[in-house]
Amino acid sequence: MSVIEVENLKYRYPDTTTLVLDDLSFSVEKGECLGIVGENTAGKSTLCYALAGLVPHFYKGAYGGKVTVNGLVVREHEIATIVENIGLVFENPFSQMTGAKQTVYGEVAFGLENMGLPRKNMHTRIEKYLKLLDVYSVKDKNPFDLSGGQMQRVAIASVLAMEPEVLILDEPTSQLDPQGSKDVFKVIEQLTGKGMTIILVEHKMEQIAQYADRVLLLHEGKQIDLDTPEKIFSRLDLKEFGVRPPVVTSIAQALTIRYPDTQLYPVTIQEFKRLEEMK
Numbered sequence: 001m002s003v004i005e006v007e008n009l010k011y012r013y014p015d016t017t018t019l020v021l022d023d024l025s026f027s028v029e030k031g032e033c034l035g036i037v038g039e040n041t042a043g044k045s046t047l048c049y050a051l052a053g054l055v056p057h058f059y060k061g062a063y064g065g066k067v068t069v070n071g072l073v074v075r076e077h078e079i080a081t082i083v084e085n086i087g088l089v090f091e092n093p094f095s096q097m098t099g100a101k102q103t104v105y106g107e108v109a110f111g112l113e114n115m116g117l118p119r120k121n122m123h124t125r126i127e128k129y130l131k132l133l134d135v136y137s138v139k140d141k142n143p144f145d146l147s148g149g150q151m152q153r154v155a156i157a158s159v160l161a162m163e164p165e166v167l168i169l170d171e172p173t174s175q176l177d178p179q180g181s182k183d184v185f186k187v188i189e190q191l192t193g194k195g196m197t198i199i200l201v202e203h204k205m206e207q208i209a210q211y212a213d214r215v216l217l218l219h220e221g222k223q224i225d226l227d228t229p230e231k232i233f234s235r236l237d238l239k240e241f242g243v244r245p246p247v248v249t250s251i252a253q254a255l256t257i258r259y260p261d262t263q264l265y266p267v268t269i270q271e272f273k274r275l276e277e278m279k
């Protein structure tokens with residue numbers, strides 16, 4: 001069953017002349033993790049906004065085509081209804097903070113209050129997600145006094161606490177150090193393991209290769225390709241789109257270590273080793 005359906009989506013920001021999203025059509029199945037890759041300004045964040053309803057409800061401009069999330073046509077429902085179905089973790093965690101709350105705890109409670117969740121359930125949920133993202137110890141701090149990495153974890157916790165059907169992560173570890181990034185990806189791994197539908201925008205191709213079932217390659221707002229990580233990262237013209245394959249794929253290309261049946265290159269170390277042993 002498709003949880004997300006995008007049909008001929010076109011979008012241009014107000015007072016601009018070029019399409020930032022140029023005729024995109026794809027669907028995402030329940031439980032799938034879809035990676036989105038492309039160079040800076042490819043339109044990745046804008047696509048996230050379009051899935052979460054910020055386009056066209058917050059960002060106006062010219063909009064064409066149709067986006068359906070969990071059976072709801074995004075254009076026809078308010079953002080408040082859409083966020084209960086699809087949660088977006090912004091690229092910049094600073095933009096995610098409401099500014100309305102004095103504590104991290106209150107920040108995570110904010111979305112739940114708006115949803116009208118009973119107080120009793122709220123407390124359990126907030127604790128669960130603060131602990132999951134390892135920010136329980138800063139629950140009484142002001143969100144704006146946190147480091148970038150902590151703020152990023154709080155942003156993820158506040159979206160997860162709403163337990164949306166679909167989670168969109170727009171470069172969720174951009175503010176984190178390697179260890180923090182690893183921790184967050186461990187959480188993402190747990191969520192994909194539990195069958196959550198996830199849209200993941202990420203510059204680290206190793207992470208895309210590890211977690212994405214399929215990868216959407218965007219360039220100048222256009223959908224260049226949508227396929228398995230092996231197919232996308234084996235493309236010889238990837239560089240033209242400002243994307244580099246995972247390091248292990250480049251090494252495999254240099255050593256011609258590939259799948260004998262499809263001639264594609266491996267994208268993870270585990271697969272690389274397996275194919276190397278077979279050679």
Ligand SMILES: Nc1ncnc2c1ncn2[C@@H]1O[C@H](COP(=O)(O)OP(=O)(O)O)[C@@H](O)[C@H]1O
Nearest residue numbers: 013016020038039040041042043044045046047
């Ligand atoms: N609010 C805005 N108004 C006008 N143009 C915008 C706005 N936000 C982004 N853009 C433009 O849209 C294009 C795509 O941006 P974005 O979706 O942020 O790409 P990415 O996330 O892939 O880097 C860029 O050319 C950017 O300058």
Ligand SMILES: [Mg+2]
Nearest residue numbers: 044045046091
């Ligand atoms: Mg972006």
